[in-house]
Amino acid sequence: MDMLHYQTVNACIKELMGKIRQPAQGLFKYPSLTTTAGKFYSAGMFTWDTHHMTLRFAMEGQPEMMKYFLLTMFQFQRSNGFVPCVCSSVDGGSSTSGFHAQPYLAQNAAxxxxxxxxxxxxxxxxxxxKKYLEYWLTVYSAPLGLFRWGETWMSGFDNEITGTIxxxxxxxxxxxxxxxxxxxxxMGFLARKLDLPDAEFEERAKKIRDAVNEYLWDxxxxxxxxxxxxxxxLQTSWSDGFLNSTVGKYAYVSCPSLLVLFAxxxxxxxxxRMIxxxxxxPDHFRSRFGIRSLSRSSEYYNNARWGNPPRFGDWKRLTNSNWQGPVWIPLNWFVFHGLLRYGFRTEAEKLADDTVELIYKSFQELGFMRENYDAETGEGLYADQFASWNLLADSMHLYLNSPEQAIPLFPWENERKTR
Structure with a gap:
């Protein structure tokens, strides 16, 4: 890795962090973070964006942003456990999103x-x-002990191919x-720290793990x-029996698969085998700029600035969030930790290096980060002045070289080793 490039990216990210921290305002009782330093995504506080941003702030000695994030999210929780995925300082989020907060809150708390x-x-x-998690486990439960999103874009992978087709x-x-x-x-980790029963959570975790391994492994x-x-x-390929076996063989090799490695x-x-x-x-996920959101060998693979189909069933509303090819920093982040977890340290380091180089290229050419990037050219595709999970672009190297400065993402695993 070019150390000068790393230092440049690090300095630019730190400068950006100062621009997106906002004081308590409106209905927000605590300071908050904006997803960009520009005009995009100004509607409120987005769950999975803010979760990842608070990790970066904590690495800079501001862990209170994690607390403020959690307290603000639960400020707008309903009696049935539902938490708006996007919280607004104007109306709490009631007019912004009907989606339940993406499943990162317990991890953030732990x-x-x-x-x-x-x-x-x-x-x-x-x-x-506990109420928020129970809402997830009941409302979005599905056959076979598995779960399904209410809508594809609820995941954040807005036009992910299987959910779109x-x-x-x-x-x-x-x-x-x-x-x-x-x-x-x-939740099991938190319960133990609070001297509360943890069996309920650990048993649910085991059932979910077993279901994924039994029913989702091809x-x-x-x-x-x-x-x-x-x-x-399993919907890995077209596999309709009418076409040559090589046609559509990798049609649905898509980014949701990568979370299994992260977890x-x-x-x-x-x-x-999967890695x-x-x-x-390079024929599937690995681009020289990071991790593609869809296999390069899929017939659906593209790097369009505007994704298909339009959002929310409205043909007039185009979706900028294209997860059918472009590189996204959170995918680099998830895969980086998956590679480390399974002993692919050299490959993890190369991915961390490529991530820094991609963001350096963005700052040099544009003066800011984009939301996603063309997997073949590295061209930024959408959203000026983007912050969000891109703030983590320079932090992967901490897990390699300075782990004491990084945030442990799975504290229950370290706990298990020492108990």
């Missing part, structure tokens, strides 16, 4: 507690976390149960895939 030891705050929100509710993807597995593990293809409820088959659900053999065949292959 990481915060592990970092600060702030039992008082965690005790205050533990009941909220097939009818709503018919696809059981690997990303949601992977995140819920982590949420259950995080042994023939060597990858975790979505299950199609209409056919009761640590796969065993070493399956993970190694070798798909994650590191």
């Amino acid at each position: 990481e915060y507690l592990n970092l600060t030891g702030d039992l008082e705050t965690v005790k205050t929100i533990f009941g909220n976390l 097939f009818p709503t509710g018919t696809i059981l993807p690997p990303d949601l149960p992977s995140l819920l597995y982590l949420e259950c593990r995080a 042994e023939e293809a060597g990858i975790y895939s979505s299950r199609n409820l209409c056919t009761d088959k 640590g659900i796969a065993d070493q053999e399956r993970a190694g 070798g065949t798909y994650v590191l292959s």
